[in-house]
Amino acid sequence: MTSVADDPDLVVAVEDRLRDVGRQVRRAMLDAMPDGEPVQWLYGPMREYPARPGKALRAALCLSSGRAFGADSAALLGIAVAIELLHNAFLVHDDIADGSEMRRGRPTLSASHGLAAALNAGDGLAIVASQVLRKATRPLDRELADRVLAEFDTMALRTLEGQATEIGWQSDHVEDLVPADYLELIMHKTCWYTTIYPLRVGALIGSAGTADLAPLIRFGFHFGAAFQIRDDLLNLIGDERTYGKEILGDLYEGKRTLTLVHLLDVARGSDRAVLRDYLRRSRAERSPELVRTVRTMMDDYGSIDFTREYAEGILLVAEDYFEEAFADARPGPDLDFLRSLVPYVWARWR
Template identity: 40%
Template sequence: MKNISDILAGVDETPTTFESYLKSFADPVGELINSYIPQGSHGDMDRYLYAPLYQYSENAGKRHRPLICYAACLAVGGNPDRATTSAAAIEHFHSAALIHDDIADEAELRRGEPCLHLTEGLGLAINMGDLALSMVNGPVVNDPLLDDATKVRVISELISMTCRTVEGQALDLGWARDGRYDITPEDYLTMAIHKTAHYSGAVPLAVGAIVAGASEEQVEALRSYGLDTGLAFQIQDDLLNLVGTDEAKKKDFRSDITEGKRTLVVVHALQNAGAAARARLVEILSSKERDPEVLAEAVAIMEEAGSVDYARAYAENLSQNAKARLVEVIEPSPYRDLLVSMADWFVNRLK
């Protein structure tokens, strides 16, 4: 298995956009990340645990979390090989979160494929998610490239990331369980920052800088950038689920309505729609509706309330302000440019 330095050296020049960066390195980085999934000492351990998790992780999208961890490390002049175990830890945490999230939401599709709890059964899927969680700290502890002080700091970051994500998930699930429709945009932002922005943006960037030996100012600048762009990423994901591209429509299009998700679009509409429209939206969100015409009706209510435009503008403003702050702290380099491009990619996926 190649290391990340070999993989990066295998291209003639550094990609100039975040999208091309993902396309160039998602597959080889995915192979590198998945090399940390072990094999069992008994054949049935592979059948019921390791092999399905490996297959699940192979269908893992664009690998933006490990790739921004590497980019942050390189942007502050570090050796990217020192970031690999951290990148792997965050990506396997992502798998665990998705497996458990799909169970909690009673979801049917993940990246165009039936969810793991439907193909392997509920108990085994929970167990596979637990295994992915167990791979968050282990690779870092055993990393020969990291000194003990760096290992402790990285693990502290990963523990905090896990706690915050679980806190955000508690809000998301609790509001759904209790039929809460009094959620404000500010409530949503608190939930999304905890559930998504830390592990999808802030921690990969901060940890990439930490293992590179960056200054505290650089670490915190990258963390702040990751929080804002990670939140923008989640808002944009919510929008894609409602009014997405052709690619999004092939997946679990408008499943957030079926699952009654309190997204920024929804909570804004609940505050700004007329009384009759609000009551109808609550009715749809509460009914686990799957009829495409009824789902389209819910989206029309949100659009009429100005909620789709509101969420899109919020994400764009977050990203623009974050970019302006980042370039004040991080020195110019091709990898800083990639991170700046990341913010644009996050909010332009609907255009």
């Protein structure tokens, strides 16, 4: 893996493809928006996040997985677009729940339009996702269409379960967490809708319901977990301009990331007391000094290194599961792209 990850062409190729998919999906998302009123208070705000360039990873996974299993792009695009629309709906609501100020390099909807308008815009995006999904499943035979629709709802519930648990841990000041709790959390919060559903539904459509989906869950979980951990880590060590969100935002929110869970486990003495005090404060009560102190502890106690190594271990497992998950897929550029995502995430650590 390391030798591939050292190949700068790989990173460029993955990012080129993600950018292409992103452009295509962004256009399709905006085309799907209803052309009605009120623009000022609903349909305008609804267009904002979909119009901002995002990673488009979910759409790319669905398209590539589907084509690798034999579907053509036309049968997949609507599904990929529906997933991205739901993702945008979640982002809008998460930004309200977290009190975030920035998203994709610009103010959040709640920051620029107020809480109520943002809430409605998130609801609206979820409904448009449902419209797009239904239209996309119409050409499928009814049983397969039902399955794609049913799994979409299940995936949305899994995401909410994770989101609700994460918020609950913060609001109820839960402290006794271990890495397994964090993995269980991101399995729900991130993996279902970021990796597992896009991969599975692509394979389902490509194989007309015959592919063995169990190995895809295992691959999707490990890959998605590494992806989420990387995202958490970028929030701690990244550059605000390229990251697009507030650096250390998770620390202000008190998010129980793997890094924080590790630190809670290993910090001792007066550091421990500082940490407990930090956890019990509200976001507004967490001063920049306090957040900096916690961030420095993460270096001193090896929590950043622990996180990086943990994710690298998960990625190695993901690489193994990849071959099993796509054993029946067609060789070609789609399979190559999917295979390159593992070293791509690896490369982004450094």
